Amino acid sequence: MTNLPLAAPDITDRERELVMQVLNTPILSGGPMVQRFEEMAASVAGRKHAVAVSSGTAGLHVIVRALGLGAGDSVITTPYSFIASSNCLLYEGVDPLFVDIEPDTFNIDPDQVELALDFHPKRHRIKGILAVDIFGHPARWDRLEAIVQEHGLRLIEDSAESLGSRLDGRPCGAFGDAAIFAFYPNKQITTGEGGVVLTDSDDLAEMARSLRNQGRGPSNEWLEHVRLGYNYRLSELHAALGVAQLERLAELLGKRAQVARWYTQRLKDLPFLTPPTVYGNVDVSWFVYVVRLKDGIDRRLVMQHLQAKGIPTRPYFPAIHLMPFYAERFGFKAGDFPVTEAAASATLALPFHNNMTEDQVHYVCDQLQSLSETLG
Numbered sequence: 001m002t003n004l005p006l007a008a009p010d011i012t013d014r015e016r017e018l019v020m021q022v023l024n025t026p027i028l029s030g031g032p033m034v035q036r037f038e039e040m041a042a043s044v045a046g047r048k049h050a051v052a053v054s055s056g057t058a059g060l061h062v063i064v065r066a067l068g069l070g071a072g073d074s075v076i077t078t079p080y081s082f083i084a085s086s087n088c089l090l091y092e093g094v095d096p097l098f099v100d101i102e103p104d105t106f107n108i109d110p111d112q113v114e115l116a117l118d119f120h121p122k123r124h125r126i127k128g129i130l131a132v133d134i135f136g137h138p139a140r141w142d143r144l145e146a147i148v149q150e151h152g153l154r155l156i157e158d159s160a161e162s163l164g165s166r167l168d169g170r171p172c173g174a175f176g177d178a179a180i181f182a183f184y185p186n187k188q189i190t191t192g193e194g195g196v197v198l199t200d201s202d203d204l205a206e207m208a209r210s211l212r213n214q215g216r217g218p219s220n221e222w223l224e225h226v227r228l229g230y231n232y233r234l235s236e237l238h239a240a241l242g243v244a245q246l247e248r249l250a251e252l253l254g255k256r257a258q259v260a261r262w263y264t265q266r267l268k269d270l271p272f273l274t275p276p277t278v279y280g281n282v283d284v285s286w287f288v289y290v291v292r293l294k295d296g297i298d299r300r301l302v303m304q305h306l307q308a309k310g311i312p313t314r315p316y317f318p319a320i321h322l323m324p325f326y327a328e329r330f331g332f333k334a335g336d337f338p339v340t341e342a343a344a345s346a347t348l349a350l351p352f353h354n355n356m357t358e359d360q361v362h363y364v365c366d367q368l369q370s371l372s373e374t375l376g
């Protein structure tokens with residue numbers, strides 16, 4: 001069995017049809033398709049506003065700016081994530097105040113947040129919390145909401161990985177002052193590149209619209225710029241792809257859930273790894289399928305064995321605080337966030353996409369199982 005991709009988009013004739021529809025009009029940017037995509041995205045998250053942007057990272061940057069966070073401020077976040085959830089703070093001179101994660105879901109640990117708010121030497125600078133729904137599993141938003149209420153903080157949801165997930169029936173993307181979805185080709189749905197800012201606040205939405213569009217004011221006069229802005233717009237072509245994907249959302253998420261079930265069924269009894277943990281009253285929309293190798297298992301050996309059988313894998317995620325430019329700039333060192341570091345050295349993403357067949361999943365699991373004998 002060859003050519004098992006780590007991830008793959010799921011594109012049909014409906015996507016091609018809607019993109020062609022845009023190409024048959026003269027409006028390639030700032031038109032009806034973006035508006036349609038925004039309405040659909042807002043409805044998935046149960047939000048009043050959705051502002052389409054050119055990437056999830058751009059969306060996070062816009063939120064940090066729109067909330068008025070800047071130099072001298074700190075925002076609590078986690079070092080076990082894709083780097084964009086911290087970089088968006090650095091863009092505005094905000095310091096990421098890292099706290100450690102829960103060992104099972106890899107999400108921000110609310111107890112660590114409370115400790116930081118009470119005892120961290122920089123606690124007086126803390127202005128907000130930016131939490132990520134890692135691999136699609138909702139963070140503990142009920143506790144985070146209570147904490148920001150008590151301390152008068154801003155709350156940002158990085159739901160780049162959790163489109164379609166729910167916590168206590170509430171959709172991801174609905175938590176905090178503002179949230180994002182992201183649409184890179186490996187996410188649950190794709191626009192090629194793209195993202196969306198989600199909020200219930202009229203002011204934040206208006207600011208996000210201005211920032212993505214070169215700082216233009218609400219009048220939208222083309223050459224009147226009322227603030228420093230960016231070109232973070234999403235084109236009509238990208239939005240068309242997104243509309244078609246959101247029309248198929250239930251189908252896409254259903255296929256992913258099926259692949260995840262096949263994996264977990266086979267992997268739950270393997271002695272040297274733990275399949276993804278799901279707990280609490282949550283529905284997980286699967287972004288990736290990440291297993292955790294047990295202590296003492298050599299990840300490189302596992303990866304090499306699988307690669308030799310044509311199975312690509314990836315260590316997801318390396319710890320952000322140990323990336324050299326973070327370590328140098330903020331003085332982080334190994335041992336600062338032990339739960340993150342242990343997870344970062346033991347987690348592994350397996351091939352996972354909508355159209356993976358049961359046979360392909362079994363093939364990957366067979367190779368893992370044959371490792372059991374070697375690894376014990």
Ligand SMILES: *Cc1c(COP(=O)(O)O)cnc(C)c1O
Nearest residue numbers: 055056057082084160182183184
């Ligand atoms: C993918 C992702 C992003 C960024 O999305 P892009 O569209 O690639 O810029 C941000 N945060 C997390 C946690 C992600 O997984």
